[in-house]
Amino acid sequence: MATDADASSPQVFSAESYFATQPPPPTLESDTARVREFVQRQVHAGSKVVLVTSGGTTVPLELNVVRFLDNFSAGTRGATSAEYFLKAGYAVIFMHRQFSLQPFSRHYSHSTHPFLDFLDIEDASSAEIAVRPGERPQLLRVLAAYKEVQRAGKLLTLTFVTVNDYLWLLRAVSQEMGVLGRSGLYYLAAAVSDFFLPRQKMSEHKIQSGKGSLHIEMDQVPKILKPLVAEWTREGFIVSFKLETDERLLVPKARQALARYGHQVVVGNDLHRRKFEVVFVSPKPGSASRDEVDRDYEESWLRIDLEKDPQKEIEDDIVGELLQRHERWIQSGVTR
């Protein structure tokens, strides 16, 4: 049962009780206004719009934050996928963890391909700098795509850091996207913490050492897909991601999520195989039932061979598959 938070007892937060007790981030209003303006522009242009969520979330342990819990996600899946959606003509709301990878700049940020390594100083006295010839073709491709997206106004970037920022922002963005109806696609690839520390239970100041151990009881983050599917964006095409480290759990957990929330697709991925293998799990066509438990599900595996084609990005094929499914969803006019 959902209850309001107080300082002592463990809580089971519903989305409703969560938003009633946890404070919104200070940038929420201005971010929401930017999303509204962006969505209106895309509606006028007749563009399909995808929300891509990307990167991990932090869970602060103190109000004056010194320590926080985090996770591994660098935002590769989200940033890469956003580029393929843009290439396919979608407008993209890219909602990402601050400092995680971003479309286009991802090719040159972080440690894999650092920007400074492909520049040469031609003449220091006149500050002449040149891009190494071998790097030019790729840079030109990336830069041209980036400039075109900027010119066309097809990319809106929003940032979050904590799980609280993420939840508030996701609610606001999906409510704004509701006007898109079936043209809205939700690609929820962020790695969101399952547990958090409610504000009412947080220490104001830095937690002090000296007691030999630290015990923290966290509450479960509310299952946000439930209101997203049922209330905020009733017609959107919703794709959630499921990460597991025990591959045998992928399909059962994905089915469980579909049965619970009634959305369209779960993309399952194993932590160590996610760059070359994913599984799409979805309700069988024609099996849509009012009683979600009665639904039949089907799965299809997508694999790429990175030894044969090391440049290949699995997101190219994930997005390709979802473009087709989204188009069928738009054409079918089926309600959930």
Ligand code: PAZ
């Ligand atoms: O950010 P990344 O590319 O390193 O990882 C992507 C991912 C594994 C976080 C994503 O594909 C995913 O599964 N997200 C959902 C995780 C979950 O909540 O189960």
